[in-house]
Amino acid sequence: xxxxxxxxxxxxxxxxxxxxxxxxxxxxxxxxxxxxxxxxxxxxxxxxxxxxxxxxxxxxxxxxxxxxxxxxxxxxxxxxxxxxxxxxxxxxxxxxxxxxxxxxxxxxxxxxxxxxxxxxxxxxxxxxxxxxxxxxxxxxxxxxxxxxxxxxxxxxxxxxxxxxxxxxxxxxxxxxxxxxxxxxxxxxxxxxxxxxxxxxxxxxxxxxxxxxxxxxxxxxxxxxxxxxxxxxxxxxxxxxxxxxxxxxxxxxxxxxxxxxxxxxxxxxxxxxxxxxxxxxxxxxxxxxxxxxxxxxxxxxxxxxxxxxxxxxxxxxxxxxxxxxxxxxxxxxxxxxxxxxxxxxxxxxxxxxxxxxxx
Amino acid sequence: xxxxxxxxxxxxxxxxxxxxxxxxxxxxxxxxxxxxxxxxxxxxxxxxxxxxxxxxxxxxxxxxxxxxxxxxxxxxxxxxxxxxxxxxxxxxxxxxxxxxxxxxxxxxxxxxxxxxxxxxxxxxxxxxxxxxxxxxxxxxxxxxxxxxxxxxxxxxxxxxxxxxxxxxxxxxxxxxxxxxxxxxxxxxxxxxxxxxxxxxxxxxxxxxxxxxxxxxxxxxxxxxxxxxxxxxxxxxxxxxxxxxxxxxxxxxxxxxxxxxxxxxxxxxxxxxxxxxxxxxxxxxxxxxxxxxxxxxxxxxx
Numbered sequence: 001x002x003x004x005x006x007x008x009x010x011x012x013x014x015x016x017x018x019x020x021x022x023x024x025x026x027x028x029x030x031x032x033x034x035x036x037x038x039x040x041x042x043x044x045x046x047x048x049x050x051x052x053x054x055x056x057x058x059x060x061x062x063x064x065x066x067x068x069x070x071x072x073x074x075x076x077x078x079x080x081x082x083x084x085x086x087x088x089x090x091x092x093x094x095x096x097x098x099x100x101x102x103x104x105x106x107x108x109x110x111x112x113x114x115x116x117x118x119x120x121x122x123x124x125x126x127x128x129x130x131x132x133x134x135x136x137x138x139x140x141x142x143x144x145x146x147x148x149x150x151x152x153x154x155x156x157x158x159x160x161x162x163x164x165x166x167x168x169x170x171x172x173x174x175x176x177x178x179x180x181x182x183x184x185x186x187x188x189x190x191x192x193x194x195x196x197x198x199x200x201x202x203x204x205x206x207x208x209x210x211x212x213x214x215x216x217x218x219x220x221x222x223x224x225x226x227x228x229x230x231x232x233x234x235x236x237x238x239x240x241x242x243x244x245x246x247x248x249x250x251x252x253x254x255x256x257x258x259x260x261x262x263x264x265x266x267x268x269x270x271x272x273x274x275x276x277x278x279x280x281x282x283x284x285x286x287x288x289x290x291x292x293x294x295x296x297x298x299x300x301x302x303x304x305x306x307x308x309x310x311x312x313x314x315x316x317x318x319x320x321x322x323x324x325x326x327x328x329x330x331x332x333x334x335x336x337x338x339x340x341x342x343x344x345x346x347x348x349x350x351x352x353x354x355x356x357x358x
Numbered sequence: 359x360x361x362x363x364x365x366x367x368x369x370x371x372x373x374x375x376x377x378x379x380x381x382x383x384x385x386x387x388x389x390x391x392x393x394x395x396x397x398x399x400x401x402x403x404x405x406x407x408x409x410x411x412x413x414x415x416x417x418x419x420x421x422x423x424x425x426x427x428x429x430x431x432x433x434x435x436x437x438x439x440x441x442x443x444x445x446x447x448x449x450x451x452x453x454x455x456x457x458x459x460x461x462x463x464x465x466x467x468x469x470x471x472x473x474x475x476x477x478x479x480x481x482x483x484x485x486x487x488x489x490x491x492x493x494x495x496x497x498x499x500x501x502x503x504x505x506x507x508x509x510x511x512x513x514x515x516x517x518x519x520x521x522x523x524x525x526x527x528x529x530x531x532x533x534x535x536x537x538x539x540x541x542x543x544x545x546x547x548x549x550x551x552x553x554x555x556x557x558x559x560x561x562x563x564x565x566x567x568x569x570x571x572x573x574x575x576x577x578x579x580x581x582x583x584x585x586x587x588x589x590x591x592x593x594x595x596x597x598x599x600x601x602x603x604x605x606x607x608x609x610x611x612x613x614x615x616x617x618x619x620x621x622x623x624x625x626x627x628x629x630x631x632x633x634x635x636x637x638x639x640x641x642x643x644x645x646x647x648x649x650x651x652x653x654x655x656x657x658x659x
Contacts, residue, residue, distance in 0.1 A: 072622075074622035074623050074625075075622065077622075077625070078621065078622055081408070081409045082409075099408060102405075102408055103407075103408045103409045105409075171522075177603075178623060179619075179623065180623065213608050213609070216608050217525055217607065217608070218524075218525040218606075218607055218608060219608055221603055221604065230493060230494075230495060231494060231495055232493055232494055232495075232524070341405070341406065342399055342406040342407075342408065342625070342626075343406065345623075345624060345625060345626075346624060346626060349619060349620075349623060349624035349626070350426075352619075353428055353429075353432075353611075353616055353619070354428050356608070356609060356611040356615075357428045357431055357432050357435075357609065357611060358609065
């Protein structure tokens, strides 16, 4: 049981479903007062903020933070697409920032209210998916890669091959549970861009997956790290932060971003349209970008922060950890997930349905 | 009994809240989903919109679901998994319900509590608990290994090979049976409880054996409970997605998972709505079948 018990450390994606189902989702009041209440409604991933960050913010500003949690971007988007139910600050991933920009549901940010933006590293002052950071502020970034149990796999090459195109670990492989990432990385392994919209490339990836399926144990719905830790699988495709979480408990577990490259993601702080307390949301964004607050968050959740001032306050065990900050040449081969239109979303999901039914 | 015509005010007072609830929280949402199933994503400025749906009364969503065999294949598979889970539930629940209704009233209360108790825990938590029970280093394999080694079988046949109980269809069926068992036990208990015991005695007195009595007296008399239980288990099984998601393997996808994906990852609400309604037609089919069966056997539906 011990190995399975979900630990309450960095895991923004795990647990959340359990918590949401247990607690029910709170209905947030829609404030329409001219002067803002001393309140801000923060919609975040689970365990994705410092232990005391929000209390510290309340102590410093008198603004009360109401925290609500989502499990994945799809849930976040589904909640907001029919209108903002009352959130002031949300944390979508880059491709969903793009999607939300296309859907026109993000409020432009007032950079004058966020002086701590100067703490952002040089690479993070602009973004391809949101030129000029007009609607989004980088919060954390990371990769998808391969977590593996070195005691049971031995030394292996840094490739997607072991997951996608080999029976060496038959029956002991887990891939992620969402079609976009599984198919995207299959295309990456096949030498295409993970953003390829070429239907032939999608088909190729689909066929690769169907022939590899007999070797795959499960498409894990965000618990690949638990499967790895409990010995259910020996090699798993996962988010780097999730694997990092079990690496601290088990020395046999290791992580690499394959040499073929993979997905790099960036979660962003955004204010949705019709947010009842946009000024308070700006204050909270500014507070999160503070050097000390940012360092406390990064130290606790163990994801890579774009905040250089915060990094300067943390030691080498954070700054030089290759699972948090992969080598530059690997990062250079990684790609952001792009939002490529509804037709592409449909093609990917149809292919995914066929893979699962095969 | 008084006719409602004579006391209309009381009638509406009593029927009002329930009707209101059914209308606004069941029929209206259902109507919205039904309308949605005839829609398509709106095209705004030459680009397919992410959030806007246009109701064009197109049949394209239904045709897409029926034309690609993959969806029918998944529906068919979901039906089979649900049928299997329902039958297993019935086989396990019938003796349990029988036992409960034939014990002393004091004990009945405790046994019924034991059946209902798991309901107090969230479905998700119960499903996660099953993972801990079934996984390679879970409690089942742990117990089996303990017995295996206890019998010195490891000296004879080599080390214990853990059973693969998770991430396959077995795990999905087991999960469904576990989760929906109370829905089967309770209606069965209710109908067995009402069973006129003198009928059983009469049958035995008149020369029928235990087995014949069970088949020809007990089962027909408790048929309403059996039918209710079967429906209460089959319908939610058919639409479930959580169990297959957490316990299923690489091809354990059920139609519920596909529908969920249309509303989330695929962001295709019209198609998801059409699939939901196809599933609902299957459910209606099952209910119609029930009506036909109960009419043929002359029982109250």
